[in-house]
Amino acid sequence: MIESGQTMDVLVTANQSPGRYYLAAQEFSSEDIDFTNFVHEVATAIIQYKGNFSLTSPPSYPNDTLPLYHDYSAAASFKQQLRSLASEEHPVDVPGNVTTRMFITVSANHVACPDDSCYLGDYKVAEALNNISWEDPSVDVLQAYCRNISGVYTMDFPDLPPVMYNFTGDDLSTSLAEAAQGTSVKVLNYNETVEMVFQGTNLLDQSEYHPMHMHGYGFYVIGVGLGNFDNETDPQMYNLVDPSKVNTFGVPKRGWAAIRFRANNPGVWYWHCHINRHMSWGMSTAFIVKNGDMEETSMRPSPSYLPPCITSKDKPYGEIDQTLKSDI
Ligand SMILES: [Cu+2]
Known part of the structure; x- marks a missing residue:
């Protein structure tokens, strides 16, 4: 089970009887409606052992041994089994004492349509984290942070959604899906130990996998489950011994995923x-991780030749704001 933007190192132990074996892959869709209408073919290759062996029978074709392409609970149970080596050469260092806990809904939402020009009338479809749909700022957050430019972002990204409800239930009220729009970031002190629980929702009957990707950090996936996260019982099942360390991980459809990392890389990190459609609709935010006490634990100054990065809805990407250019 590998998702958009994800990379995975896989160790295969060739411990079967020498012969030929199928390697099979198929597409996966967690959406209830088959929007893409793609061809659900199985892609195959053959792994052949070295050495002398005689084939008594052809390898069995894997078509009927794979889960259905939309079997999202099979995908979730596969993900629950992922383990790292946790050996001397590949050690695991899951943060123990958590100093920052965040519980974040990942959901389809509505935001206001400013001029009623949207095909849904006075609102439009969006995606959000804790019901905040990210708005691209006119100046990038890194530059605004480093150069103290005010009015670009707010530091109030919440640790909890605005209301608690039966996140994965059916027939959820549309009013729960109303999201705010903003450039809201979370500020972390250097070396904080962060636990984030991502909760998938069924808002607007739009539940699907969301591969959450973090810049600047790898994180440990310590728990995955279906349904609503239970903060009493689910943490007891956390894998703190040999969890996989990744920078992208899919929050299961109608389920949750828990991760931990240590904020020891100061800077501004988009996640x-x-x-990409969800990202462009607002399922994004950023961490600002403050500097530590020493030079080695602080951001380096940007080089003098680094051009400013301007992203503005009013201007094409790459066009430089002349005032900022002359300032630099
Ligand atoms: Cu998504």
Whole structure:
């Protein structure tokens, strides 16, 4: 089970009887409606052992041993089994004492349509984290942070959604899906130990996998489950011994995923759903990780030749704001 933007190192132990074996892959869709209408073919290759062996029978074709392409609970249970080596050469260092806990809904939402020009009338479809749909700022957050430019972002990204409800239930009220729009970031002190629980929702009957990707950090995936996260019982099942360390991980459809990392890389780090349509609809935010006490634990100054990065809805990407250019 590998998702948009994800990379995975896999160790295969060739411990079967020498012969030929199928390697099979198929597409996966967690959406209830088959929007893409793609061909659900199985892609195959053959792994052949070295050495002398005689084939008594052809390898069995894997078509009927794979889960259905939309079997999202099979995908979730596969993900629950992922383990790292946790050996001397590949050690695991899961943060123990958590100093910052965040519980974040990942959901389809509505935001206001400013001029009623949207096909849904006075609102439009969006995606959000804790019901905040990210708005691209006119100046990038890194530059605004480093150069103290005010009015670009707010430091109030919440640790909890605005209301608690039966996140994965059916027939959820549309009013729960109303999202605010903003450039809201979370500020972390250097070396904080962060636990984030991502909760998938069924808002607007739009539940699907969301591969959450973080820049600047790898994180440990310590728990995955279906349904609503239970903060009493689910943490007891956390894997703190040999969890996989990744920079992208899919929050299961109608389920949750828990991660931990240590904020020891100061800077401004974007994180977002790696389904790019969701990212562009607002399923994004950023961490600002403050400097530590020493030079080695602080951001380096940007080099003098670094051009400013301007992203503005009013201007094409790459066009430089002349006032900022002369300032630099
Ligand atoms: Cu998504």
